[in-house]
Amino acid sequence: MKTNVLILLFVCLVMADLAIAQSQPSAVPADRPTRQGVTENYGPVVATIIQRGDAALENYTPALAVVTGNEFSRLYFDIFETSGMEFTLGLKDNAHMLKIESGFSLMISQSMRGEPKEKLLKAWQTMKVDLNYAVEHYSSGDKATSFWGRTTQSFVILFREGVEAMLVVAALVAYLRRSGYAHKVKVIWYGVVAALIASVGAAWILNAVIQASGSNKEALEGITMLIAALVMIYVSYWLTAKSDADRWQTFIKDNLDKAIGTGGMFAMGSVAFLAVFREGAETILFYQALIGGSTGQLNAIWTGMALAVVALSIVYVIVRFASIRLPLRLFFSATAILLFAMAFVFAGQAILELQVSRYVPTTALDGWPMISWMGVFPTRETMAAQVLVLLTLPAGLLWLKFKKKNRQQIQQVAQVPGS
Template sequence: MRPFWLFLCLCFALPLQAATDGPGTIDAILERGEAAVSAYDPARPLATAGEFSALYFEIFEASGMELDLGIKDPGLKTELEVLFGALNGNAMRGVPRDRLAASWQALRNKLEEARTHYGQEQDGSLSVFLKALLILLREGVEAMLVVGALAAYLRRAGAADKVWVIHAGVVLAIPLSLLTGWAVSSILQAIGAPLAVVEGVTMLAAAAVLFYVSCWLFAKREARRWEAWVASQMDQALGTGSLLALGGAACLAVYREGAETVLFYQALAGSAPGQGLALAAGCATALVLLAGLYLVMRLAALRLPFHLFFGSTALLLYLLSVVFLGQAIVELQAAGWIASIHLPGFPHISWLGVAPTLQGLGAQAALLLLPLLWWGLRGRGPEAGAARAS
């Protein structure tokens, strides 16, 4: 718990941003967006695409509205990111004017929906407490699932003395999260690296590491395979590369959630001056709940059958890698690093990383199909033929 308390104290020590002028930000986006749509020429689309990109980076993100809306309505914030990416992608491809206008209208409708979250009375103590509680729970649960599963795995594998690697990854992630939270509003803006890029690249790396670890665990889910592998390691309970992968997975999971948590708390504190006590109480309550979740996971893991524990841990990390991949693509599409083909009418499930874009759904589907492909190839290999002959 000490690293979490340190994280909390340093989070409040960071400069707090001023309250966001949501209606003013929305009006500025609508005014410039309408002008960009009117001036759009499918034969020369780059100027319009650049203007739409500026609407996201220079107004929506730079004004703090992205973070503020992430507190008020996380799902709507993600929907806006998807629509910004789709609009920019359509402009880059030089689609017909009516198609671009329809894409812009979809974004307009969501911006008007976001306007309803502003113009209300200042949040009271109970509202700030609940928001602070939900922010840390929402951001912390994914990281806690990863850290708890990896730590429980090492204990079940007879390598409890190696759990320090997981803890080291968490401790390393905390100052990195704090530095990122500070740098986003200063250094990163100075060099032109937007928050969406930082989040997207981090989530891509986390998805890759979690996918690797989940496959590695699944391959050793049977006790006889695990015993044979440990024997092959001679005096080492785990190889150096495996330890680095486990520690890296914990570090990336906590870093990705921690950096966003710092920014969310800065935005919440800036929008609710004088509510520091309620904010701290919400954080403390969330920490207690997360610690309880960690203990429950630890106790439950020790009681599961060996093969069931390894299989369920691998499945959990694998599904989280699919979620992280979807979330990463949404961020990188909003930043204009990945093309975006919007699929209107497809459901949007932000907490699963499911967004209505061809690229995001295609990448997640490919990752989901990889185990089936591996299983099919494995079933045709020489080992499978020998097993059938036997």
């Protein structure tokens, strides 16, 4: 019940923020493109991107590296993103949208570094194929989106953005309940409510400044995902350590109060906050774009939201039910694995967002696959971040093994008479 109330609260906050945003006068500079809501007619957008990209590369020399890099940056933020193509394509095929986003990142970084023209042309040809593929397979032309088409888009936004956060929150709540600390669950909900409020604030601020610097949204997403990945790694090992206790009941009696009192609860509350905050601000911006391009279709958007609330509630109930049925150690281990896997995905996606924002360079790995749902992208920087995450696995397990052995030695000494 509490979960349903929080989801409905978030939906109300979304609509309140949209009303405020629409009532405010625009502060966008006159020389900067304004956001156009959404478009599903990708032909004109792609034609503009290709025409300007071809022109930029035709005149390219290493001496014009910065000029060319800035042009591809503008093509991403002022055309691909501002037109709404990034948004609607992401609803239809998020993997392909991320592939194009990765291509922009590569073009910006390579041109900024003054790479040879032949290398840029090769990357550009690949990217043009991806852009034309989007036109051929996902563009709706000039046809208006139907009621159920808009409903589906609205549903996908809330469900896709909310399901990851829902899984994390449900797992943490179940962990505390099964540990005999149901009264501590409120800390998780405090984190969720704080994240919902912070999401609205962040979206409002981003909405005010994003036109002045389109990279703000991607940079915020990247930084938030990096922080979330770090906290999730910490909590995953914290949970692993608890599941490895030889006698759970003894652990509960002797250690859990201390663990919770010295940072465990703060860490779990932080995970709940970051999981919801990461999705919340982006969800509001998505709905702003959807409503901006959906004249007379608000009922469809509300219908999609309502269906998503029902679906998310079902997911929460399933997770809660499964958490009760699973053996305790298996449940804790599964929760730790879920958080670690999400940290791995977040690390790759975070670096990609920072690459598009030009805060992190992009070095292509030729022949390396792109697996978007795993956050795997063909660049050295994204792979390096994920390798670092993976390296924490053996390091963390060795540390836990050392701590367990040390604890056993202390217990043996304590049992020796006269010690």
